[in-house]
Amino acid sequence: MEYTTLNNGIKMPMAGIGTFLLTPDEAEAAVVHALENGYRLIDTANAYVNEKAVGRAMKKSGVARKDIFLETKIWPSFYEQEDAVEKTLQRLDTDYIDLLLIHQPAGNYVAGYRLMEKAYKEGKVKAIGLSNFTKEQVQEILDICEVKPAVLQTEVHPYSQEKELKEFLDKAEIRIQAWYPLGHGDTALLKDALLMELGxxxxxxxxxIILRWHIQDGNIVIPGSKNPxxxxxxxxxxxxxxxxxEMQKIKELDRHARYYTSTPELLAKYVKMVPPVDEQK
Structure with a gap:
């Protein structure tokens, strides 16, 4: 495993497993299998409604908690709830979270960021960051924060490399983490002639090949799967x-083609969505 060092000195694995769209049973099995195969970075979120399963899997794996880098995200409908971090810790059945992110730039995300800063100062969170924020929204947080974000999780893959955003983040000492690192399983990307030739x-x-490109380009990756x-x-x-x-040739594949596009209407909908976190198994 290769590691990167975040802007507060915390070490983070460059590759991990994502649990987006996995049911609790699927997430539990996938995380146990991942930890057995050398993974040490696990990504989940309030909105995935599988945090309890991830917590169970970490204990079932037998891997020491100190050796696991656990990452989760607070959902917009919880940003103004003072106990949002504490409830997240309870669901995960852990004393601390290695990296906690604001999931979407929706609703009162500044209040959500303040919750994370408080948790960071209390030692409940080792690092904090953002997810799905634009360059301008990241700058907004940088202008008001007491604790600097360490990571931005966003869509990155060879067809959407976000070069300008990465340059901005590098200057701000914020690491980029790629969700959809494989282009959401897009067959066009997975069958790209250059990438197949390198394979x-x-x-x-x-x-x-795509995941190796990410790592060499400085992107932390969290591909999701339930397939052992x-x-x-x-x-x-x-x-x-x-x-x-070869890295340069892949760089030239950039099409600025995203699979997920945020809109004001979508963000407004996120604020009203309340994930059934208390109902999860």
Whole structure:
């Protein structure tokens, strides 16, 4: 495993498993399998309604809590609830969270950020950050924060490389984390001729080539899967490296093509959505 150091000195694995769209049973099984196969970064969220399952999986795995980097996200409808972080800790059945993010730039996200800062100062959270924020929204937080965000989780993949955003984040000492690192399973990306050619050269899948590109480009990745073979393959990334020339060729694949587009209407809808967190298994 390769690690990066966040702006507050905390070390974070460069590759982990995401649990978006996994049921509690699927998330529990996937996280146990991931930890058995060398993963140490686990990503979940209030909105995924599988935090309890992730907590169970960490204990079931037998891996020491101190060796697991646990990441979760607060949902907009909870930003103004003073006990939002405490309830998240209870669901995960843990004393602390390694990285806590604001999930969406919706509603009173400044209040949500203040909750995270308080939790950080109390030692309940080791690092805090943002998810799905634009460059301008990140700057808004930088202008008012007492604790600097360490990570921005956003959509990044070879067809949408976010070069300008990454340059801004580098200057602000904020690490970028890619969700949809494989382009949401888009067959066009996974069957891209260049990536398939590199897969043949290195005897790796196209997905592994994409994930290796991410890591060498400085992107933390959290591909999601419930398939044991895919989970195993998605962390088998550290026995080869792409050349500078190959990295440049992949850089030229950028189409600025996103699969997720935020709108004011969508953000307003998020504020009204209340994930059934108390009903999860």
């Amino acid at each position: 043949e050269k290195y005897k790796k899948s196209t997905a592994q 073979e895919h989970i195993k393959d998605n962390v088998d990334l550290f026995d080869f490296s792409l050349t500078d020339e």
